[in-house]
Amino acid sequence: MKVAVCTQDCLHVDAHFGWAAHLMLFDVSPEGSRFLRLVRCRGPLAAAGDAAKLEPRLRALRGCRLVLASAIAVEARARLRRLDAAAVASLAGQPVAGAIAAGQDALRRRPPRWLRLALQHDRRPPTPSAAAAGRRCAP
Numbered sequence: 629m630k631v632a633v634c635t636q637d638c639l640h641v642d643a644h645f646g647w648a649a650h651l652m653l654f655d656v657s658p659e660g661s662r663f664l665r666l667v668r669c670r671g672p673l674a675a676a677g678d679a680a681k682l683e684p685r686l687r688a689l690r691g692c693r694l695v696l697a698s699a700i701a702v703e704a705r706a707r708l709r710r711l712d713a714a715a716v717a718s719l720a721g722q723p724v725a726g727a728i729a730a731g732q733d734a735l736r737r738r739p740p741r742w743l744r745l746a747l748q749h750d751r752r753p754p755t756p757s758a759a760a761a762g763r764r765c766a767p
Contacts, residue, residue, distance in 0.1 A: 630664070631656045631731055632689050632713075633724050634697035638666070641719050641727050645700040646681060651688055654728055658735040661728045682707060689713060694743075696727050714743075 633641055634648035643649065651667040667688045669681075682704055689695060692713050698720035700708075705715050719727040734743060 629656050629694065629731075629735070630654070630692045631661075631694045631696065631728065632692045633727065634695065635724065639724060641696045641722050641724060642698055645685070645695065645697040645704050645715065648685075648697070651685065652724060653689075653692065656694075656728060656731045656735065658732060661732060686711060694731065 631654045633652040633654070634643040634645050634650075635641060635652055636643045636649045638650055638652060648669055650669065653664040653667065655662045655664055669685060685704075686707055689708070690711060692711070695708055695713055695715045696719050697715060697717055699717055700715045708715050719730060722730075734740070
C-alpha cells in the first residue's frame with residue numbers, strides 16, 4: 629500500500645497537507661516498508677484557502693491509499709477521497725518511522741474498515757492513469 633507523509637523536517641508527521649514542504653512516499657506492507665521518493669512542494673506553502681496549490685500535491689499522490697498529516701482542510705480531504713485515499717491526522721507529531729511502523733502493525737492485525745477497503749482497491753489491476761512518475765508539487 630502506498631502511503632504519503634506530510635512533513636516539514638522529513639523526520640516527523642508535522643505538516644498540514646496544504647502547507648507541507650515535503651511529501652515522503654512509502655510502500656508499506658505487513659512485512660515491511662520501503663521509501664519510494666521525496667516530493668518537494670514549491671510555491672506559497674502557507675497561503676490558506678489557495679485551492680490551486682492542491683492540484684500539484686494531488687497529482688503527486690496518485691496511487692496513495694493513505695496520507696498522514698498533522699491536519700487537513702475539508703476540501704483537500706474530499707479531493708483525496710475522490711482519489712481513493714484516506715487522510716489520517718491521528719499520528720500528528722509522531723516520528724515518520726513510528727507512524728510507518730504503526731501502519732505496518734495495523735496491516736498485520738485486523739485493519740479498520742477504511743483500511744481494508746483501501747487494501748481491496750490495491751488488489752485490483754492498475755489502470756494506465758494510475759501509473760505514477762516522479763512529480764513535484766509545482767504546477
